[in-house]
């Protein structure tokens with residue numbers, strides 16, 4: 001059995017600067033894999049290459065065992081793509097548009113009608129068949145984008161920031177639909193919002209400045225992030241240097257007069273005990289102590305400086 005997606009040492013240079021460097025991804029089963037990165041980290045570049053929209057400078061992409069460069073037709077049959085700006089023809093009705101997409105996807109003539117019906121059904125569009133796309137809300141346009149990505153039943157569905165710009169109700173609906181799609185497809189989904197990836201994904205790949213800095217399960221990511229940062233609130237905080245001298249503390253950051261973020265090595269239990277003991281002994285008047293998942297930027301900084309791969 002081949003992995004559904006495998007990238008080997010994928011690198012891309014637009015002009016002189018490298019946008020991504022040595023990206024190695026392997027997806028073996030259905031479910032949602034999140035690609036997390038700040039703006040400009042290289043998410044779209046990676047996804048465009050995987051979907052055959054952009055030719056990589058170096059490295060290989062295999063889709064279900066097919067080399068995307070050497071066997072593009074076979075490889076692309078197994079890919080569905082929802083780009084950041086879905087290519088919707090807004091003067092067409094949903095039916096006309098999906099029919100066109102089915103033809104582009106080379107679905108045999110006698111199966112086109114059922115493919116369009118099934119895609120509409122799965123995406124909750126069955127009642128809007130003859131509605132012009134330009135008259136749909138943002139949430140429904142997104143559904144049409146997803147319908148075109150699954151119409152040919154690809155093994156891999158790639159979605160570039162699919163929940164970006166949706167209102168809260170549309171967000172809930174879009175997440176539900178993506179979860180349903182992921183029951184029998186592998187979904188690779190990008191976002192610059194950690195909580196979004198956390199909510200939706202089984203696995204997470206994090207890229208920063210074009211390099212992979214983390215790749216593991218969402219649980220492993222949460223454990224890692226949670227266990228390395230602790231937040232303290234005190235009425236009489238000590239000097240920074242005093243905290244820095246506590247065994248296991250690697251970095252201290254004052255967020256305000258009374259709130260301190262402490263980075264540490266070792267177990268959270270041990271460091272908590274030491275901090276509480278020091279607070280009692282030194283009279284810091286500790287009001288709050290607990291894990292701090294940190295802002296996304298902090299997580300990026302933390303992971304970028306010590307890649308876990």
Ligand SMILES: Nc1ncnc2c1ncn2[C@@H]1O[C@H](COP(=O)(O)OP(=O)(O)OP(=O)(O)O)[C@@H](O)[C@H]1O
Nearest residue numbers: 014015019037038039040041042043044045046192
């Ligand atoms: N067509 C292009 N020509 C030159 N540089 C580009 C081009 N497209 C992207 N870049 C650069 O490559 C890097 C990666 O961009 P990319 O769009 O892949 O990042 P991203 O993580 O998807 O960001 P965003 O969320 O903002 O879309 C950035 O530094 C960007 O400026």
